[in-house]
Amino acid sequence: MRIESSLTSVSWIxxxxxxxxxxxxxxxxxxxxxxxxxxxxxxxxxxxAADGFRFANVLSAWVExxxxxxxxxxxxxxxxIGATTVGRGRASMTFPAVALADLRSVPEVSSQAVRFxxxxxxxxxxxxPRRVRHPPFVQVEAPLAWTTLALTxxxxxxxxxxxxxxxxxxxxxxxxxxxxxxxxxGLIDFTTWYRDAFxxxxxxxxxxxxxxVTEVESALERSLSATIMRxxxxxxxxxxxxxxxxxxxxPGDELYLLxxxxxxxxxxxxxxxxxxxxxxVGERALLEGGLRTSTLRxxxxxxxxxxxxxxxxxxxxxxxxxxxxxxxxxx
Numbered sequence: 001m002r003i004e005s006s007l008t009s010v011s012w013i014x015x016x017x018x019x020x021x022x023x024x025x026x027x028x029x030x031x032x033x034x035x036x037x038x039x040x041x042x043x044x045x046x047x048x049a050a051d052g053f054r055f056a057n058v059l060s061a062w063v064e065x066x067x068x069x070x071x072x073x074x075x076x077x078x079x080x081i082g083a084t085t086v087g088r089g090r091a092s093m094t095f096p097a098v099a100l101a102d103l104r105s106v107p108e109v110s111s112q113a114v115r116f117x118x119x120x121x122x123x124x125x126x127x128x129p130r131r132v133r134h135p136p137f138v139q140v141e142a143p144l145a146w147t148t149l150a151l152t153x154x155x156x157x158x159x160x161x162x163x164x165x166x167x168x169x170x171x172x173x174x175x176x177x178x179x180x181x182x183x184x185x186g187l188i189d190f191t192t193w194y195r196d197a198f199x200x201x202x203x204x205x206x207x208x209x210x211x212x213v214t215e216v217e218s219a220l221e222r223s224l225s226a227t228i229m230r231x232x233x234x235x236x237x238x239x240x241x242x243x244x245x246x247x248x249x250x251p252g253d254e255l256y257l258l259x260x261x262x263x264x265x266x267x268x269x270x271x272x273x274x275x276x277x278x279x280x281v282g283e284r285a286l287l288e289g290g291l292r293t294s295t296l297r298x299x300x301x302x303x304x305x306x307x308x309x310x311x312x313x314x315x316x317x318x319x320x321x322x323x324x325x326x327x328x329x330x331x
Contacts, residue, residue, distance in 0.1 A: 005159035006060040006077065008044070008175040009147040009166075010037045010053045011121075014277075015229065016236060016259045016303055017170060017188050036226075039219060041179035048082060054170060055081040055097065057120035059149045059161075061107075069111040070155050078102045079120025098123040100144070103203055112155045119203045121146025121167065143197035147172050148208055165208035169193035171277070172211070186214040186262045186276040187300045212300065214262060214276025218323055221280045224312060228257050234305040239298040245281075248295045252285045254306050255317075261302030266295040274299065283309075283317045284324060 012034035037053060047053060060077035063070045081099040103119040124142040148165035159177065166172045168189035176182045199205050217225075228234055236259065239245060245263060246252055258279045265273045265281075272294070275281065284293045286309040309317070 001065045002062055003065060003153055003155075003157055003159075004060070004062040005151060005153050005161075005177045006058065007149045007151050007161040007163075007177070008041060008059070008179065009057045009149060009163060009172050010041070010047075010175070011055050011057075011145060011147065011170050011172045012037055012053045013170045014188075014259075016305075018190050036222070037173055037181075039181045039222070041175050044080070044179075048080060051082060053082060054124070055079060055099075055121055055145060057118065057147045057149055059116060059118040059151050061114070061116045061151055061153060063114050063153045063155070065155050068155060070109070070114060073107060073109065073114045073153075075104060075107065075116050075118070077118065079122065081122045098142075100146075100204055103148075113152055115150060115152045117148065117150045117164070119146055119148040119165070119208070121203075143167075143169075143193055144202045144204070145170065145193075145197070146203055147211070148203060149174075163211045163213050165203065166211040167193055167197055167202075168209055169197075174213070181216050183213045184216060184276055184278070186212040186260075188260050212262065214274060217275075217278040217280070218320070220316070220320055222278055224280055224316065224320065225257050225278055228255075228305060228307045228311060231311060234307055237304050237306055239302040239304070241298055241301055243298045243302075245296040245298065245302075245304065246285075246292045246294075248292050250292050251290050252282060252292050253290065253309065254282060255280065255286065255309055255312065256282045256296075257305040257307060259303040259305055261298060261300045263302060264297045264299050266297060267293070280320055281324075283312075283321050287314065287318055287321055 015033045044056060057079050058077040061075050064072035079099055079102050081097045099122040105117040108115040121144060123144055145167040147163055149161060150164050151161040153159045163172060163174045166185050171188055172185040173181055174183040201207050258275060258277055260277055263275045264271050281296055285291055
């Protein structure tokens, strides 16, 4: 019996992903941010043709099982890298990115499971100047972007996967064998990426960057995040690692959309969940008497968009809230 499975990562540049002057080409329309990829990848080719991502990593593999034991296996798939369009209309130009060779570790094989690991990515399309510590002290070169995926296929027909490494920029989303969104990178660090993602500081040298991966928010939260970001431009608040966004028992009337980073949910001092980009938080105070029902603490640097309750239908907020009663799930 042949068992097949796959993992796919899609990498893209969201708004609010860049600091300071690095935003200028995006804000002036010279180049563009990316719309969030779909919850389900119906057609990766069509998404690529529509300039819907910067690069993708497709890890496909199979095992052959006879009498309950794995007797053969194979590794397929690979990286796909896109292009960057600069300018507008007839004055625009498209610069292709440069793919690097896919890196595949020797599979870890037993009679009951095989684990496949694949790194894919490449050099981004537009070179930029950066400081270096040796003459001529300025180097014009584009940084590298990548993801590292690991897929385990078991003899009983099940499989599991994870994103074990990724460049600090851009955002990386992970899809399972059914091409459904299941996880995402939690933190973008453009400054570190722009400074360090070269040569030996990459998987093609001698280092990978561990991926801080979070579970995905609900489809309803993703829909509401688009409503918040496409309306009146919200105020963006930045939190240092360890800072508190809201404190349990304190009054509050603001709603927050987590744009980047990871927030920890604590109730009565107990950590209940870690939330990643796209999570909508703070709605329970608006629905339940105006007091915060949990403490939200930044476990990385974070960016949050601040919204007000009147921007969202209370009935919709109530539906979101049903999925946020994490203290009721503690055994």
